[in-house]
Amino acid sequence: MRYSPRPMALVLLLTGLLHGSWLLVRWGAPAAQPYLAGLLYVPVFLTAALCCALRASEGTGRERLPWLGIGLGLLAFGLGQTLFTYYQLVLHTSPFPSPADAFFLIAPLSIGTALVLLPRAKLSRPAWIRLGLEVGIVMAAAAVFSWRFLLSGLIQSYRSQPLAGTIALAYPASDLVLLCLLLLLISRRQEFSARVTVLIAGALTSYIVADSGFAQLSATQSYVPGNVVDLFWSLGGGLFGLSALASSRQPGRDATDARPSRGPAWTTVGPYLAVALTYGLLLQTYTDGVSLLVGRGVLWGTGVVTLLVMVRQALAYSENSRLNAALQQAAVTLEARVETRTTELHTANARLQQFSEDLESKVRSRTAELERSQARLAHQAQHDSLTGLPNRTLFEDRLGQAVATAARHARVLAVLYIDLDGFKLVNDTLGHAAGDEVLRTVAQRLQNLVRQSDTVARLGGDEFTMLLTELSDLASVSAVAHRVLEAVGWDIVIADQVARVTASVGIAMYPDDALDSSGLKRQADVAMYRAKQGGKNNVCFFAPEMNSVSQVRGDLAARLHGAVQRGEFHLVYQPQFTSGTQRLSAFEALLRWTHGELGPVPPSEFIPIAEETGLIAEIGAWVLDEVCRQQVKWRDGGLPLVPVALNVSPVQFLRPGFVQDLRQTLRRHGLDGRWIELEMTERTMLHDIVSLAQKMAEIRSLGTSVSIDDFGAGRTSLSYLLQLPVNKVKIDRSLIQGLGETQSTLRVVQAIVALAHALNLAVVAEGVETHAQLVSVTDLRCEQVQGFLLGLPEAAGTATERLVGLARADRGRPGETRRS
Secondary structure (H helix, E strand, C coil): CCCCHHHHHHHHHHHHHHHHHHHHHCCCCHHHHHHHHHHCCHHHHHHHHHHHHHHHHHCCHHHCHHHHHHHHHHHHHHHHHHHHHHHHHHCCCCCCCCHHHHHHHHHHHHHHHHHHHCCECCCCHHHHHHHHHHHHHHHHHHHHHHHHHHHHHHHHHCCCCHHHHHHHHHHHHHHHHHHHHHHHHHHCCECCCHHHHHHHHHHHHHHHHHHHHHHHHHHCCCCCCCCCHHHHHHHHHHHHHHHHHHCCCCCCCCHHHHCCCCCCCHHHHHHHHHHHHHHHHHHHHHHHCCCHHHHHHHHHHHHHHHHHHHHHHHHHHHHHHHHHHHHHHHHHHHHHHHHHHHHHHHHHHHHHHHHHHHHHHHHHHHHHHHHHHHHHHHHHHHECCCCCCECHHHHHHHHHHHHHHHHHHCCCEEEEEEEEECHHHHHHHHCHHHHHHHHHHHHHHHHCCCCCCCEEEEEECCEEEEEECCCCCHHHHHHHHHHHHHHHHCCEEECCEEECCEEEEEEEEECCCCCCHHHHHHHHHHHHHHHHHCCCCCEEECCCCHHHHHHHHHHHHHHHCCCCCCCCEEEEEEEEEECCCCCEEEEEEEEEEEECCCEEECHHHHHHHHHHHCCHHHHHHHHHHHHHHHHHHHHHCCCCCCCEEEECCHHHHCCCCHHHHHHHHHHHHCCCHHHEEEEECHHHHHCCHHHHHHHHHHHHHCCCEEEEEEECCCCCCCCHHHHCCCCEEEECHHHHHCCCCCHHHHHHHHHHHHHHHHCCCEEEEECCCCHHHHHHHHHCCCCEEECCCCCCCECHHHHHHHHHHHHHHHHCCCCCCCCC
C-alpha cells in the first residue's frame, strides 16, 4: 500500500498543537473544560497509531511486527485515557485499579516488545556483555532513585491493598523497562536512519517523563486532568507517529538516508556518573534520616551499582589485556612482514634497475625506428603511393622554389600539364587494376624523359605535370612535349591484353605566361584543355585568349547538367539513300541542344564536355529512348519503317550494362532491334578487341546492326574489320570530299570498299556534297550515300513526310510490300 507521509505528519502536528494551545490558554466553554482536559490529547495517540499501521502495511513478515506493536500500544493508551475520562466525568467515580489501567499497562508492554523486534545490527558476545553491564549500571542507579523517591512510598501507601499496590508499582517498573530500551536504542547501530532513532528516543523519553510525573503526583493526590504532565504523553505519541512516517519507503528516497546510526558515547561516562549520583543519594538519604526500609533499599541498590561497575572494570581489564597481547602479536607479525617486504623491495629495485636499462635500450631502438618511420611518412606525404612520383604538395613546393630561383637569375622554366586520353575507357573495360598498371607504366616513361633537375609529378587520377628548368628556348620544351606524346602512345601490354592511351599536353612558360606558381599551373591546365579540344593526342602552348575559352567551357559544362530533365535536347534526322536509285534507305539521328539563354549549341562543343563529365551516358540513353519512341510512332501510324542510326559514345558503349539497357529499351517500346543501327567511331576500337567483339555479337543477336563511323579518319588498323562483327562501314567525309582531288585518296577509298565487300560489309559514303562525289561513290559501288547534296538533317515532321512519300512509291511498284 502506498501513501504520502506529509498529510499524516500535518494531521499529527495539528492535533499536537491543538492540545498544547489548550494547555496554555484553556480555551472552550467552562462546562467542556473537564472533557477537553481528559480527551484532547487522545486524537494524537489515535493518529499516531494510524501512522504506525500505515507504515506496517508497507513491510512484509517480521518487518511489519514492530510498527504494529507500537501502533497497538498507542491505540491502547488512547482507549485507556478515553475509558478513564468516562469513569470520571460520566460515572463520577475514580476506581483504582480499573479497566483503564489494563489499557495503560498494555501500552508500555506492547511498545517495549515492538522495540525489541526492531531491526538492528548484530553484536558479538563480548559486546553484548559489555553493553548489558553498562545499561545495567544505569538501570540500577535509576532503580535506586526510583526506590528513594517513588517505590518505597507506593509500597507504604498500598501495603493494605496488594492488587492496587501491584498495579501502582507496575507503572514505574514499566518506565524502568522503557528506560532500559531507550539506552539500548541509543547505544546500538540500528538498521534505519539516525532521524528515526532520535524520534523514537524522544518519544520514549517523553513517555517516561510523563509516567514518572503522573506517578509522583498521584502518590501525593495532586494530579488532575489537564496537568502539564499530559503534554509529555501527547508529545511522546506524536513522536512515535513521526518516527513511523520518517521510516516510510517513499519513491525517490536515496538509500544513503537509511545509513546505520551510532548512538552517543554515553557508555564511557554514564556508568561512572551513575555511581557518583548513587553515592550522593546514599549520603543524602542517611543525612535526612529516612526510614530504615528506605535507607536499606538505597544502601543495597548502591552496592549493586558498585558491584556492576567492578565487574565492568574487570571485564574491561581482561579485554584490554587480550587486546594488548593481540597488539603485541600484531607488532611482531608486522615487523616480520616489514622485513619480508624490505627484502622484496630490494629485489624489486634490482629488477626495476634492470628493467630501466632494458627500457632505455628499447627507447633508443624505438627512437631510431620512429625516425625511420617519420622519414617514410614524410616521403609518403610528398609522393604518390601508386607511382612513387612526387605528389601535388611536393610539386607545388618545387615549383615555388623554381619560380623564386628563376626570378633571381632571370631564367626560363616551363610547366607541362599532361592528361591521359582514353584512360577512363581502360578502367571501364579492363578494370581498375589494369588502370593502375597503365598509370605506373606512364609514370615510368615520363620519368625517363626528363633530366635530374626536372620534376615529374602525379596530381591525381590520370593527370601528370612536368617542371622543366634551366631552358634555353621553346624548341627544347616542344621537343620534350612531343616525346611525351610518343612515349605515352606506345602500347601497354597487361596480362595478354593491350591498353592504349594518348596524352593531351598543355604548356605554360615563365615569365611569359605567368609570374607565380599558381598562375603557371592554371595557364598550363587551360592549354591542356585546348589541346583536348584540338583532337587530343596534341600539344598546345598557352595563349592569353585561352582563358576566356576555358571560362566559356566551364560555364557550358554547368549548363549541360539537367538539360535532359529540362527538355532542351531534340533530334533531327538526316536521310540516307541507295546510291543507284537514290531511294530512302535509312535515317541518322543527330542530337541538337537548344539552351534557354545560349540558344543552339553545336554538338562539337557540348559532346566532348558531356564525355568528360560522364553526362554522355545519360544523354545517350535519352537518344536511344527517343529514337525507339519515334519509330513506334511511325509504325503505329501505318508508315513503312527504315533503320535509324544513332551515334554511341565510347564511354556509353563500354559501360558494363550497355547491352542490357539496349535490350530493355527495345522491349519496353515493343520494337524489333533491326530498326535500330548503332554507329561507333574508331576511338572505340582502341581497347580490348576481344571484349568489343563479344559485346557487338550480343548486340547483333538482338537484330540491331553495328557500323563503324568516320572510318579512315583515325589510326585504326584495317585488320580490325576482320575481328569485329560489324555490319557496315561509313567512310569518313574527309576522304569522300578528297575524291577527284588526289589519286591517293581515290586509292584509299577503293581499298576500304574492296575490303568491306570482301567481308560482306555494306559501305556508306557520308559527306556527299557535289554531283561529282555522288558519281564517284556510285562508281566505287558504295551501297548508300549521305550528305547535304541529297538531304539535310530535318525535323521529325519532315522525316515523316519522307516516309509518307516512300509509302506512296511502294504502293505504285508491283511486287513491293510495305515494311512493318
